[in-house]
Amino acid sequence: MIRHTWTAVRLFVLMAILAGFIYPAIVLGISQLTMAYQANGSLVHYHGRVVGAKMIGQSFTSPKFFHGRPSAADYNAAASTASNLGPSNPALVKEVKASLALVLKQNPGLRASQVPMDLVTSSDSGLDPNISPQAAYLQVPRVARANGLPVSVVRALVTRNIHGRFLGLYGEPRLNVLELNLALVSLVKSNGS
Numbered sequence: 001m002i003r004h005t006w007t008a009v010r011l012f013v014l015m016a017i018l019a020g021f022i023y024p025a026i027v028l029g030i031s032q033l034t035m036a037y038q039a040n041g042s043l044v045h046y047h048g049r050v051v052g053a054k055m056i057g058q059s060f061t062s063p064k065f066f067h068g069r070p071s072a073a074d075y076n077a078a079a080s081t082a083s084n085l086g087p088s089n090p091a092l093v094k095e096v097k098a099s100l101a102l103v104l105k106q107n108p109g110l111r112a113s114q115v116p117m118d119l120v121t122s123s124d125s126g127l128d129p130n131i132s133p134q135a136a137y138l139q140v141p142r143v144a145r146a147n148g149l150p151v152s153v154v155r156a157l158v159t160r161n162i163h164g165r166f167l168g169l170y171g172e173p174r175l176n177v178l179e180l181n182l183a184l185v186s187l188v189k190s191n192g193s
Contacts, residue, residue, distance in 0.1 A: 044178055046185075052178045053077075057129040060181060063106065063146040064188075066131070066139050068177040069118050070099050073126030096120050107142050114138065130174035133162050147188050157187055 031039035042054040052058050057068045059075045085092035099120040104110055116134040136158045144154040161180045165171050 044182070046182055051182070053129075054176060054178065055129055057123075057127045058178055060177065063142055065181045065184065066136055066143060066175075066177055067103075067106070067119070068131055069128050070095070070120065070122045071126045072122040075127065077127060095122075103138075107139060109141070110138065129176050129178060130163075131177055133158065133173050133175060136161075136175045136180065143184065147184070149188065149191060153187070153191075154184070157183055 028039075043050050044052050044054050056077050057071060057075060059071070060067050085095070100112055100115060103115050103119050104112065115138065116132050118128075118132050119135045119138070122128075137155065140151055140154045140158060143149075144151045147154070158175065158180070161175050161183055162173050163175065164173055
């Protein structure tokens with residue numbers, strides 16, 4: 001019995017060292033060598049300051065900025081979660097109607113049928129950093145007016161910031177809201193607005 005216990009203890013210590021220290025150290029080393037930007041959180045810097053992470057959505061509420069998707073996690077990465085509400089759930093219908101009313105209020109002149117789904121529904125993680133080109137173009141008049149810029153200039157900014165499909169095949173065209181808003185800030189500063 002003691003021999004089996006001693007063998008189990010040695011095996012436990014060996015596995016704890018391998019799985020708890022050596023394996024994580026190897027994975028960390030490889031990730032730092034091959035993809036340090038992603039391994040360190042895909043942090044976005046602006047004028048030497050960290051302003052967010054490329055892969056985590058943020059709340060933008062000012063009319064001067066493009067707005068992202070609603071968040072089921074209130075833009076809290078530690079609470080990342082989906083709403084888990086099904087399409088027939090009255091709570092989901094209520095959330096979508098509230099989001100739609102907000103989008104229509106923020107962007108006067110729109111009809112409900114013009115608003116893309118990504119502006120009124122949250123993503124599975126609740127932290128999607130991207131919006132569709134349709135969602136960005138819809139916001140152009142408001143953003144242009146709030147920043148004192150021509151609509152054509154803001155529309156061109158949106159077009160320049162569209163990321164295409166991965167390998168030209170997978171996913172949908174999208175814009176990262178944080179990157180788009182940083183490009184907008186640079187454009188406003190360059191125009192002296």
